Amino acid sequence: MLDIMLPHYGELTLLKIAVESIAAQTDERWQLTVMDDNPVERDTGIPEYFAALGHPRVRYLRNPRNLGVTGNFQQGVDLATAPFMIIMGCDDVMLPRYVERVHALIDAHPEAVLVQPGVEVIGADGAVVRTLADTTKRRVYAPRFAGTVTMAGEELAVSLLRGNWLYFPSLVWRTEEIKAVGFDPDLKVIQDLKLILQLVTRGGTLVADDDVVFQYRRHGESLSASSAVTGNRFSEAREFFLAAAARMDAHGWPRAGRAARWHLSSRIHALTMLPAAARQRSTGSVRVLTRYAFGNPRPR
Template sequence: MLDIMLPHYGELRLLRIAVESIVAQTDDRWRLTVLDDNPADRETGIAEYFAALGHPRVQYRRNPRNLGITENFQQAVDLAEAPFMSIMGCDDVMLPRYVERVHQLIDGHPGAVLVQPGVEVIGADGSVVRTLADTTKRRVYAPRFAGTVTMAGEELAVSLLRGNWLYFPSLVWRTEEIKAVGFDPALSVIQDLKLILQLVTRGGTLVADDEVVFHYRRHGESLSASSAVTGNRFSEAREFFLAVAARMDEHGWPRAGKAARWHLSSRIHALTMLPAAAKQRSGDGVRVLTRYAFGKPR
């Protein structure tokens, strides 16, 4: 069984698409829990939709208070009971073979802690798109492989610290391992990478597959996109990477420590955000982005 946890913050239209993609899976070894964290004055009709859906493996829970993204992610981890779990985005889409393929990968790699199935990126209208960020992920940072690849140890840490090529909402996690680590409540945007790196230093193995079974929706309205333009994402990222560098050095992984200290992909990302910050006349954002992109590693 796979626990699919679905933290929700957006609109009912996209949520319905996400839920219907899960219900349409070719493999019924899944259970869906929706964690609605919308503020009280936001979209209505969500509870009514789930009541009408009446699916035996779909549970809807509305948070009594707004938790925020990281705390809602942690709630997803706390509530999961199946041996493996995913934390899907409320605007993403599972293709029909997602659950079937994930179970095949788990069966073939029983020691895996993380599974990264094949992903395509879609835009706001649902069509497949080719963005600079995702092209860079695939061609520069992601390992070159056909079929399935297994990675672990410093090799995996260095790869992710040079550029995080994983798609968090599509990942499948070994539940007992993610429960043992959990999300850092002090982080709001980069919390997934910290958790993954902690699992890697605990000895966790990643299995990546190239069969596309997931559609990750990328658009400019997300928290990560807006925080990137203002520079808030990179203020958090600077302290994160420097702390990770120290931990990697202490762990005896000097190459990973060096990759964290330089965090080149994150710096390049900051450079790409400069035109948008300037267009919005965000002086603070421009200063933060410039300092982050060109600052010397410590």
């Protein structure tokens, strides 16, 4: 079985699309747990939807208190029981062959700790889109391959620290490995990269595939997008990358340490956010973004 853990924070419309895409899988070796982190007093209609759904492999949980994004991610890890799991976005879409394809990849690569299936990006309306961020991921930072590729060790760490080209909500994780590490509760928007790097330094292997079976929804209302405009994301990112550089150096991976220290893709991302911050006349955000983009890569 594949554990599909679905943290939820928003409204019902996109959640229904996500759940229905899971129910339409060609391979039935999956079980879904929805973890609703909406405030308890809010009338969302979501509990009623799942009560009416009555699917034998769908479990709905409503958190008695708000856990926040990282807390809800960790709850998904804690609740998982299948050998492999996914922490899916509540506005994303599984194409019908997702479960079938990832099971085939796991069978072909039993050593895999992480599986990155093929992904296409959709907008708020569900149409496939091409964004600057995703084009850069694919053409600049992602390794070039056809079919399937396996990566591990310092090569993988360097690749991800130059630019994180993975799509977190589509990733399949080996459950025992992610349970052994867990999410850092102090991080809000870069917690996935820290966890992945920890798995890599533990010897984990990534399998990436170009068969598109997942749709990642990108729109401007996400926590990561809003925190990028305000500059909050980059305050967190600077501390993370400098700490990652120290960990990579201590691990004996100097090239990965240098990649973390320079974190060029993250600096470029900050530059792309400057016009939006300027339009909002947020002097503080402009200052944070500028300092991050052009600042010294080494700690003071």
